[in-house]
Amino acid sequence: MREQKFIVSPAPHLSSGVTVNKIMWSVSLALLPAIVGAVYFFGVKVLQIIGVSILSAIITEAIILWLRKKPVAISDGSAFLTGLLLALNLPQDIPLWLPALGSAFAISVVKQTFGGLGHNIFNPALGGRVFLLLSYSRYMTTGWATPRAGIISIDGITSATPLTAWLDANRTLSDPNAAENVKVLASQHLNDLHSSDTLLRLFTGNIGGCIGETAALLLIIGAIFLLVKGIISWHIPLSFLGSLAVFAWLLWIPGASKPFHGNVLFHIFSGGAILGAFFMATDMVTSPMTGEGKIIFGLGCGFLTAIIRLYAGYPEGVSFAILLMNAATPMIDRYAKPRRYGNA
């Protein structure tokens, strides 16, 4: 390595005392309520998944940093956080080698091949999740555990995720060949999903879904902590959830629903929207730098999430939406460049 006397780096140059360490551990701390909630709703098995995922992430990071002859900085918490976030994005009933493999892929391919912390284009945890989803969709779309107290026992709600049930019902309704009585049942399902009872369960987390994404309330508590500490800004979560709300309300599935009638609360609180908007899309490395850029980023995430949920093959689109906007981030940063000081 050539010795450099002057370090040339892009702005900002002021140091604020906020270190990578502090950010990573604060975000992990903010996820603690959601983890406690997950253990309560789905049992102790989720701790195994979380543990394996984190362990695999840290080991992979250490090995690759050692191979690259870089300081083995696993105590900065970035690998820990990647492993944790990946685990929170997995179903409960999966073999334990799945989180291990996913974390190893996330760290080795999505993060380290691009140059490690600060250089990755895509969010490592989401990259790992999408890798698992595309490779092992058998486990990733069926491994839902029934939450602890399944109060209502409508088919498709307690066994699958609300979004899967929602998509199935909508598909049945828009299918011209479906029998009439099946359609009646489907619209009944849809009504149940949109009922205030289901919305309350979505908010508190007592419903099927990935380990850490179900309890909106607990995630929001963590998010408020991060907002107050100034680790995340309001731009991305607000524009993300706002545009998801607008497009979920505005868009429709032909034959199944009408425009301007979408259930906004259902879409915001189901699936990974809250977890994605507050904890994944706000990743500093892979999101734009300026406030304006962040708003564009969030709007794009919300729009893509709505499109994928309504019209694509997968019931949930948060991970794909964020990854696609990660790819657009360099472009957004060019567009939303702050005006140069001193220039007219």
Place this chain on the structure above:
Amino acid sequence: MRLLRRSTPRNDKYGVMNMLREFLKGLFKENPVFVLMLGLCPTLAVSTSFANGLGMGIATTFVLVSSNLTISITRKLFPQRMRIPCFIIIIATFVVIVERILSAYLPELNRQLGIFIPLIVVNCIILGRAEAFASRNSPARAVVDGLGMGFGFTAGLLIISIIREALGSGKIFGVSISTEFEPVALMLLPPGAFLTIGFILALKQMKRKR
């Protein structure tokens, strides 16, 4: 520019060693897949199994050798400004031959390779060799160059295919390896192709830097 460079000195053009060098450059020094990075579209798209890779490699090699030969024989007939359309017509002729033969005798392979057989017409390797080599060299040398480049392309395709088939469907040459191994389906999808070629190139760079 690398393509346009004359790879051998002018004297003793038809010596055995020179011919051998002309042949071997396609396999190693100027391997179309890993060095020239040409023809990546079919390489990435059809390398999902060994059989597909082999079929594509042979089809491309046939077109490459035949078009190199024909273009080299007729090279003095083309007006300078019209040469590219002439090359394309000659290449397209051989692609049609390949396509007809495949659909008659190997319909299953033809179905698997699909649109990528007609797309051999616009394969950069073939047009690149026509422009850079066949149109400036004698027929014998053009055929040797076509064979070398074709085998180099096939070899590259097979290396990627074997890796993707093993990881993506848990098979080697179409035979299952183990019932315990759960294949990584992503390796059969386009990202798998990019990851494979990316890692191969990275390994190559690593070796070169040492």
